[in-house]
Each structure stands twice: as structure tokens, then as C-alpha cells.
Amino acid sequence: MRGRPLLYTSYESDQAIFNTMAKKVFAGLGLLVLVLLPFNVVPGLGFLAAGDWLRLLSTVAIFVIGGLGLNILLGLAGQVSLGHAFFMGVGAYVAAVLGGDPEGVRLGFGLPLWIWLPAAGIVAALIGIAFGPAAVRVRGLYLAFVTLGLVFVGDYVFRNWISVTGGAEVGRTFPPLQFRLWKEEEPLIDFTSDGAWLGIELISEAKTFYFVLAAALLFMLLAKNLQRTRIGRAFQSIRDRDIAAEIMGVDEFRNKLRAFGISSFYAGVSGALLASFVGTVIPSRWDLFLSIQFIAIVLIGGAGTVAGVVLGTSFVILLPRVVQDATLWMQDVVKEGDSLLATLLDLVVATDSTDFGLVNTLPGIGPGLSVFQLNQVIYGLLIIGFLIFEPLGLYGIWIKIRNYWKGWPFTY
């Protein structure tokens, strides 16, 4: 009945992804804004239409896919994994071998995108499932260590399997984001060159953005759907108490394997997209820091929620850019004037090799942290802060705000 948001007359409406009108409207508006972004027509967000910002947003979309994968494992099924980067690496190299240039220096079969992209996910998923039994035997901190081992094994293999990966410090090129039916010369749809689509002139960054955006939305929908199905609920019951879950008839072994499989599938696809998007990647890209970045995404965003992953990814990926821009702005202020603000900011940034500052935009020169190092420090502090003060992450803050108004004028 209209005007009664709490009156559910069917499980479909109870479990609907957009169960209120407000959610539908906001989701629609959000989608509209994203689609219009490259056209510089959204007031206040015009700067995002620039190519470098679109590349950054595309990175966000790709990381969202990977983050969703870890979220399924960590947020839904409660299994800590530091091995996410390994599975991304696997996906990337499967894509490289299947889709790579057959005439190139490294192994490649030149297969089209619609083969190498799903294959990247499937192979990663199979390895995840193969690894699963080991993970079923241990939990918590021990599982974290076991998966940590995975990253180091992967790192060793990636560095030394030169015919596939190009070897340490060299790397290899990856197939571009081009859609072909088979091995024809001209791609059917090219996401990597400027040109018109349906008569609308677009830069290559915009095309890439649309492609990864569509992929991210698809995976978000799948992840959201997983949460409200039998399997998703089984994952959550294992997360909350594995023994109780087993007593209720949830097969712990099978569901943990499933969680690893699904999570690795997401990681594989994300890895393949990332490598293809960047173009050339060295094996050390898939190291522990990448795993930690994903842990940060899930924990800062809010474990167990799709919206949280999106928030967390945006935060983690956009933070370096914001820090960098802020540093540059502060340097300008310090160089220009001798106002009080300039004096204060001088303590924070270094302007030349002899100046002392907390942040230094000129890496390797003088004391202070580089922007990259500063970001790592900020991630660390944020993970600690969120775990202690806001375990539900950015999304949890939003939920708190929403609940505050939901109860108005009462508190409960």
C-alpha cells in the first residue's frame, strides 16, 4: 500500500535492492550523474571531465570490483585474507597470456576480450578454490598468515616466470581494452582511442570510463544479489559463528570454498582490467601493499556492504590525488606570501631541498615524507582509527546519520 514503507506483503519487496522510493530516485540520479560526467555538464563536477580525473575514476571502478571480491570474503564470510593481490596478479597474467600479442616478446595467444576477461576470473577462482581447503582448517590470524604466504609465493613466481610476466623490473604489456569478435585487425569497439560513438565525440578516457563503469555496476549488482540469497546468508552465518552455522545445516567447508572462489573471481577480473588499463605492469605491482590497500578499502568503507566498498574505494584511490593537490597548493601559498597561513603551512611542507617539512613533493631530496609515504601513513592511521572508533566504516557513519533521523524525535 502506498505511503507505508514498512508494510511488506511479499519477500520480493522485503528483499528488494531498492526497497524505498528514495533509494530508487537517488540511485537513478547517481547513475545519471556518472553517465553525464565526461560531458562537463554536471554543475560543480565539471573538473571531473578532464582526462586525468576520468582515469582516476576508472581506477576507482576497477578497484571497486576487487574490493567487492574481498568484501565477499572478509565482510560477508568473515575470512581474513591478505592474498587478494595474488589473485589479482593471476587474473592479470591469464589475461596477458590469452589476450597478449602473439608476435610479441612474451607468451600471448591474441584472443579477444570476451575470452580473456572471463577466463581471468575463472582461473583465479579455480586457484582460490584449490587453496580453499587449507583456509578451511585455519581461521582468524592464522588464516591471515597463510594467505600472506600466498602473496610471497606469488611474488616469487611472478618475478621468475619471465616468459609470462616479463620478469622483475621489466614487466610486460597487456592486451588493450578493445572488443573483437575474433582475431580481426580492426576492433569492433575500441575503448582506448578518441572518436565518435553514435555521433557523440568522446575522448578515449571517457570510453574506458564507460566500459569499467558498466563492469563495476554489473559486479555491484551481482554482489548485492549474493547478499540476499541463500549463499550470501550462509556466508554471513559462518562469519557470525561458524559452529552455530553448521548446527543450522550450513555446510562450512563448501561455503568457505565458495567464498574463496567467488572472491578470487572478482579479484581476477579486477586484476585483468587493471593491468589492461595501465598497459605495462611489473610483477611487484601484485605485492602485499596492494592487498593492504584492499583491506583498507573494505574496512574504511564498511565491511559487509556494497555501498561501503564504493565509498572506501573512492576514499583510498582519490586520497593520494587530494593529498598531492593539497601539498602543491600549500607550497604555492608558502612561496607566494608571508601571511600567517604561509608561516603555518611552511611547517608542513618542504619547498626546497634545504627546507624542513612533513611533506616533500620532490622525492629523494631533503628530509620529510614523500606524498606516497604520507599516503601509507594516512592509510595506516585510518585503518587503526576506523577499527577502533567506527568498525562499520564510512558506510557505518552514514547509517548512524540515517538512523538518527529515522528515530526522530525519539532516539530508539
Next chain:
Amino acid sequence: MTTLVDRPDALSADVGYRTVATMVREWAEKMPDAVAMREKDYGIWQETTWREYWDTVVDAAHALLALGVAEGDRVSIHSEDRPEWVILDMATVAVRGITVGLYPTNPAAEVEYLVSDSGAVVHLVEDQEQADKVMEVIDALPGIKKIIHTEPRGFRMWRDDDRFLFWDDFLHLGRKHREANPGEVERIMASATGDDVMTLVYTSGTTGPPKGAMLTNANVRYCIETLIGLTERLPGNKPPNPDDSILTYLPLCHVAERIFSTWHQVGYGCTLNFAESIETVQQNLREIQPTLFFAVPRIWERIHATIAIKGRDGTWFKRIWFGLGMSFAAVIGRQRVGNDGEHTALSRLLYIIGYPIVFRALRERIGLRRLRYSASGAAAIAPEVIRDFLGLGIPLYELYGMTENAAVATCNLPGRNKVGTVGEPYPGIGFRIDEETGEIQTKHAAVFQGYWNNPEQTAETFTEDGWLKTGDVGEWVDGTHVKIVDRMKDIIITSGGKNISPSEIENSLKASPYVKEAMVIGDGRKYITALIGIEFDVVGNWATRKGIPYTTYRDLGEKPEVVELIQGVVNETNSKFARVENVRKFRMIPKELDHEDGEVTATQKIKRNFMGDMFGELIEGMYRS
């Protein structure tokens, strides 16, 4: 006068008297796919359409025939409100039987009395709890042929007892009978008359055992047309209609809930929503957001107290806004009480400001946001409570009636809502206040046929010229409205010869959120005293805030701080009454009053005699110098 909007006409001349069952059939033909009722099951509100509703009623009616239920046989129902209650009720009426409702809280002894007094042949129990009660006394009830149960769980121990029949099997039996005898139920319905007794409504019986008031098809139809169908009863002159939603939660065996649920449903096509249980009413209210709502004063007091407690428990920022809203509401309430329930310029202004900041959200939280009409009845309510709800913009009207006249007596109307009165007599009914005794008497087509098997009591209930004696003392206010003074037999005459109405004092005490029960004593005594029972959660919440440790109900009630708190309530009440009516002393009731223990009736009315015996020592203590 009565207007029957949007109601199908009777089908044809030979259809027989238009009973409530006929009305269900008419709706099923008129709007078969519209929702007739909802019941929350497995977490969602499962809907039943009118077509399904009528189809099940026919199955159930055939099943009753298969069980040998004949014209005039009684079918008793011992269950919480649920669709099966209503379906069996309609099926019984369809086969010209008589429905007898029992309160879910009735203990085994009362089950024995009610079932044997009514002589029911088929008995419906909801679950094992109710089955245990009837099985405890089954030897004294040889008349029962079948016991139908609506829950399958917990009946293993009786699986070889062929008196038991599960609801689904009962309907299955009906379907087979229906195949073998198609049209049988319709034939019986066509022979129905207005004088058929359709239900026995047992009065709660604050003195003596309950008495079964006989209501006929004609009584009920008069009630539906005169009371429910009174167009100007609802704001905007819009009578109940299929867009209206009702939450069914009070016991259906009580005439008030029957009127506000099933008779609204069959008469005007409103949708019934069955609350999961009495504990979840507030949650269910929020989900359903009914448009029409009836509650007894106890429930209104409870909602009133909930608002106060939740408001106080808020964070400081919310408390400021809540306090602002409540102070607006207090002014609005007073303005409206002084203006026949309508807004004045000032109150409308305050309401327009208060609505977006507090009232709208607050009403949504308590589930009364979509309300267009609500009523209080079945007992007296404190005017303060009505005033506060009017202040929040909730259209609340007090009405008055009793089982014996199918509740057709008086009601307050929009634009003429005098708080503190029970309103004006319905247009066209016989209504008078006896000049000598002040007793209210009624005479109209909804006045009952008498008490079941009880001609003496029936005779006592009527005057010589055939008017129903309600036993309530009333007086005219402004020549149009009626104020109820008290039950005639409850009026206290002190040793000083003063006539005092205890219920007014009691209601004033009960208007405080801290007081759940109050019983004023003083008949033949030198002064007035009272027994007071606290509202456990509210006082508990207060004590926790004050840092007062407590364990049980009794322990909490006897804390000096709590006694002091209640003394404050008593003092406040005393300031509103004349000196002789002041409560000089009071004692705390050491236990929560309970139907099963016999202190209150099923409708939570205090049994004064019983209380006098039970707490005689406490009472005497107050009169020892």
C-alpha cells in the same frame, strides 16, 4: 442520517436476510481481487483477497454442516485475533449458527463455564495452550463434538483423539461436503431471518459470572448502518470505504473490536490487518499505519506514556525539539478542547509550525500518521489523554455504548467534539436519561434479545416500557452531549452521605504515566482512599534514571521514593476535586493484576468485590487511626 456509499445492493429478492456472511459474498462479487485481510506470517504481511476469503468461508460453512452443526447451534472460538477467527465466525453465521467468542486469557474454569453455558458443539482452539484449558475440563463438556485447532504444533499427544481436527483438515472436509452438496450453504443463507441470533457476546462480569448477550442479525445490521455508517462521524463526511485499513488486535469476542474490525470490514469493505500479538501492536501499527483505529483507554494511556518516555530518553538535541513540539501540542490541545475539538487560529498556526519539525515524524513512529479517525471506548478515558492526542493532531473521539445495545448509544462528532463527554446520541435512536436515578436508557433496533438462558437477568435489564437499562449514570452537558458519571453500582456514598463517582478520580490518577491501576474506596467510610498499581516499565525506567535499585514489582512499588512519586500524582489529582473527593490515603497494590488470578476481567476492568476480599487487610489499614 445513514448513507451506504459504494455498497452493492442485495442480489435478489429470495436471498433471505442480509447477514454479515451475505455481505462478504457481495464484496467477493463486487471486488474479488481486492485485499480483504492481511496477517503477518513468517515476517511478511500475507494477503487474502475477498474471493479467497469468501471461498474459505463457504468451505468452512460446509465443514460445519459436515460436522452436523444445525441452525441455532453454538460454535465457540478461543483464540487470539487471526483470520480463522473471522472466517469461522462468518461460516457459522452462514449456516445460521451462533458464534461465541472467548477471551484468549480466559482460564480453564471460565472456559468450562462459557462453553457449558452456551452449549457449544464445535470449539475452536488456537494452539496447545488453549487446548490444554479445554481438555482440563473436557469431562464437564459432553456437548463438544469437535475441537478444531489452527496451529498444528503441540497436538501429538491427542493424535489418537478423534475429537481433534486440524484447521486444514476441517477445510478439506468442507470441500468434500461442498462437492457432494453444492449450493447447500447458499440455500441455508437464503432462509436466514433478521431474528436469528448470530452471536453471544459474554459480558465481562465485574460482579457475578459472565452473561451471554444475544445479538441478532437485525441488531448487527442496525449497528452497521447506524453507528459505522453515520457519515458525519468521520472528518470530512467520508464514510469507511475499501481504502481504509484497520489493525485488528483487541479480543474479537468483545463487541467493540467486532464493530471496529469485522463489521467495518463486511459493512464497508475495509481491509483488516491482524496484529501478530498484543506485544507487537506498536510495531504492527508502524507497519500498517491504519486509517481507522479504535483503542480502549488502557491502550491510549500506554501510547501516551510511551511518547513521554521515549521523548525523555532522547539525546539532548532531540529532547529540545521534542520539548518544543510537546509544548506546542499542549497549547494546541487546550485550544481545541475549548473549541469543540476544532482548531483555532492560534492552534492552527502552531500546528503548521510543529508538524514538519515534530508531529509528522512522531505520528509516523507511533503508527498513527495516516489516521483519519480514531476512537476510545469500552471504558472511561481521562480527558487529559484526549487533549494531548488532539494536540498532536490525532483525531480522537470518545464514544459510548455497551454489549447489550451493540454499542449504539452516543458518540462525539467532528466539529462537535466535547472532551470529557461521550458525545451525542446517534440520530434517530431512542435515548433517555432517567430523571429519578440518572440512569441512561436506550431503545432501538440494536438492543439485544436478552441473556442466553437467563430470563430473570434479562427481565431485570429492561424497564417496564421496554427500554434497556444500561446501569450507567449520565448527565446532559449543554443539552446535547452526555457525560457518564459512573456505573450505577460503583457510586460511592461516604458515611457523610456524599455521592462520589470513583471512576472520575481513578481516571485522573491513571492519566499519569506512572499509574496503571487505581481503585478508589470509600463506600460507607469516613473518607476516600485508593489502591494504586504502578506501571512497571515506566516507574522502572524512572527508578533506573534516579539510580534506585529494585528487583520485583512489589519491591519497586514499596520504595519510599516511588511512594513519594505516587503521592505527587495523588496530590495533583486531589487539587482537581472537591475536598470530600480527595484521596486521603493510598496503598500500593503489591502485585500486577491479572485476569487468570481473577482480580480483573478479560477486559482489564477491576473486580471491586474481589479486590476488596483480596486486599482487605491493606484497605482496613488505611482506615485504622
